[in-house]
Amino acid sequence: METVKTMTANPLSAAVHWNDQGLVPAIAQDWQTGEVLMMAWMNPESLALTVAEGRAIYWSRSRQALWRKGESSGNVQLLKELRLDCDGDTLLLRVEQVGDIACHTGRRRCFYQCWQDDNWQVTDEILKSPDELYGPPQ
């Protein structure tokens, strides 16, 4: 707990309005194409580590653990720019997406469903199968 307290006193974390779970949404955008790749969550520790290591490190709500994006697949996100919004409750990361795949389904981005003709249509192709990305299921 001491670590988190120290980090919250840091201006990096102090300006952020953490929600009642101590988290903030973080949008990852390709720094060159402007494509929005994904949205995930950060806690004070993951935000501090993201800045310190220069790569996106999120907080996994399902695993309740730090999520070093790309640690299994190698598709890390190198931090190029970090922004905060007017209310201090959303972060925007401009990143270099190594491997050109941000989504666990093997697509370039997570936003691969588009509302068209009264249905959600899959518009983006799978570039690499999850088996290739993460190895076959154990």
Next chain:
Amino acid sequence: METVKTMTANPLSAAVHWNDQGLVPAIAQDWQTGEVLMMAWMNPESLALTVAEGRAIYWSRSRQALWRKGESSGNVQLLKELRLDCDGDTLLLRVEQVGDIACHTGRRRCFYQCWQDDNWQVTDEILKSPDELYGPPQ
């Protein structure tokens, strides 16, 4: 309540994983420049109205009411594309930002603070004062 139930049965809402407050984050991105303008929240009704009216309509958590973006300032967001992510828990709207101002501070986008030199620096200028946007405080 009946209205919301009907909408949830609609494929538009059924694919969305609403959080425990019945909301989902919605990212607004300029459809031409790719700039990420803001992030807000939607409930099933605001999502259905966004599609029906072809403009961004959010749910204001502070006011607990529908928030027709631009209703006071005129700076509405015309919907060009609506996307959903792999987990169904984040929406991405590509919009035409009328008036070129998305932020209530009078800046083009809400993400006007950038982490530089160990501090959050304001990098974007105010294009129009809030008084001009909304009229002087009552």
